[in-house]
Each structure stands twice: as structure tokens, then as C-alpha cells.
Amino acid sequence: MVFIWDYDIKELRKTEQGRIKILERMINYGPGKEKIKLSLVKKYWDKLDLYEPQKHLLELLIWKKCLSSHQPKNAFSIK
DSSP states (O other), X not given: OOOOSSSOHHHHTTSHHHHHHHHHHHHHHOOTTSOOOHHHHHHXXXXXXXXXXXXXXXXXXXXXXXXSOOOOOSSOOOO
16 A cells, blocks of 8 residues: 555545645655556646656657657756
């Protein structure tokens, strides 16, 4: 199970926005023992708020090309 420390996961699963938040966490921080479903990633791609490295890797794996512009950051930042 994905580790969600700041939300009640049972409540998140009840809404589409909550399911998107769970998917974002699985991609950004690791899925735990669950698998990330490709169909959900494709379905919610435009709604996902992902870290740049994860986003570019998934673009390459799914669509075989980078869809977004990659701008390297010089400073450390946290979303």
C-alpha cells in the first residue's frame, strides 16, 4: 500500500481528485507494494502534478518521447 501520511486514504479513494492525489504520491514517492496502473497514468496525465524527473521518465516510457519542455533547475526545490 502506498504511504499517505497527511490524508485519510479511505476518504481519498471516494473521489476522483483523491484518486489522482494517490496516483501522484505513488509516482513521486514510490508505489510501495502496489503496482501503478498504466491506464490510470494515461487517463489522468494532464491532471497529475509530478516531479520533473519522474514526469520525463514516464513520458519516455509511455510515449517514447518527451512531451513537456525540460528546464534543469539550479537550486534545490520542494513542491
